[in-house]
Every structure is written in structure tokens, then in C-alpha cells.
Amino acid sequence: MGRIENRIRRLRFDNNEMTQEELAQRAGCTRQTIIALEQGKYVPSIELAFRVAGVFGVSLEEVFQYEDS
Template sequence: MTDLQIGNHLRKLRFLKGEMTQAQLSKNVGVTRQTIVALETSRYAPSLELAMKLACVFDCGVDDLFFWINLEDAKSKYSSDGQ
């Protein structure tokens, strides 16, 4: 099975939305700032409900906000860069 991780455009969209802070975003969706930090660093995968709330804040689709990162491809890319 392919090793996948959920990536996102949260940080970029926060800045495009008037440089919204993590604290402001967390208040808008009802989570802690630490949850936003964990989401932005891909250490936490959101529930469907949270993903939809975040998409509403940024007026976009969930699939415009979140995407898959294939970790196998990323590992092979970084290991071949040094050759």
C-alpha cells in the first residue's frame, strides 16, 4: 500500500485572507491554535466536519484545501537529489 499523508494549503490561504492568524482561524472553526499548528505541519488529519468548516472559512472546496502527499515519491526524490 502506498504511504500517503494529508497536506494542505492552510498557511497560504490564511495569508491570502488578510494575514489571518492561527488564533483567528482556530476561533472561527472552534478548535485550539495548537490544532491549527498541527494541521499546518501535517501532524494531524482533520475530521470531515473540521475540514468542511475550514473550507467554508476560505470559501473553497475541501479538495482545494487538502491534498495527498505520496511519501514514497517524496523519499525517492530526496534520496536521488544527492546523487
């Protein structure tokens, strides 16, 4: 299998301390989803992953990393 980790929280703070609410709106999801993603409660769909990366203007792989195991 493998794990997916993400740097959403760090990217939010690096981007002018963007709030969860603002990120959610710009990524087209709810605040609850951002919270769950930051806490690793679940892994995003690939669409949402692309949109979140788009908000920060970085590649998907700069936000989400796959770790083998």
C-alpha cells in the same frame, strides 16, 4: 496508503494574513489544532476539514489534497 497535505498556512496569508487564533475561532477548534495541522503533525477530521474550507470560502479539496503512494 497515502498522504494528506494542506494549504492552510498559504490560505491564511492570502486571506488578509488571518492569524491562527482567528482561524481557530472561526473554524471552531483550538489554536493548537491549527498549528498541528499546518505542521502536518496530524490530519484533520472530515468535519474540521469542511469547517476550515468554509472559513476560506473554498472547497475542501482546495485546502486538503490526497496523494497516493
